[in-house]
Amino acid sequence: MEAQLDVVVIILHKAADEIVSVSAIRTSNPADRIHFSDSIKSLQRYLAEHPEKCVVDPIDRLAPMQQ
Incomplete structure (x- = not known):
C-alpha cells in the first residue's frame, strides 16, 4: 500500500467500514x-x-455515536 500512497496527494478513506x-x-x-x-x-x-x-476526515477524529 505504501508504494501506492507515495504518489497520492489527498487521502479519502472509508475507515468506518x-x-x-x-x-x-x-x-x-x-x-x-x-x-x-x-x-x-x-x-x-x-x-x-x-x-x-x-487526509479528508482524519481517522483519529472518528468517534462512536453516543447511546
Missing part, C-alpha cells in the same frame, strides 16, 4: 474506543510517518 469493534468503556478521547482492521492500522502508521499527506 473497517471498524472491528467499539469498546463500551468510556474514555477521555472517544476515538480511542474504536478498534480498526489491520489495513486501517497500517494506513494510520503510514500517515503518522508522512504528516505531509492531506
Whole structure:
C-alpha cells in the first residue's frame, strides 16, 4: 500500500467500514474506543510517518455515536 500512497496527494478513506469493534468503556478521547482492521492500522502508521499527506476526515477524529 505504501508504494501506492507515495504518489497520492489527498487521502479519502472509508475507515468506518473497517471498524472491528467499539469498546463500551468510556474514555477521555472517544476515538480511542474504536478498534480498526489491520489495513486501517497500517494506513494510520503510514500517515503518522508522512504528516505531509492531506487526509479528508482524519481517522483519529472518528468517534462512536453516543447511546
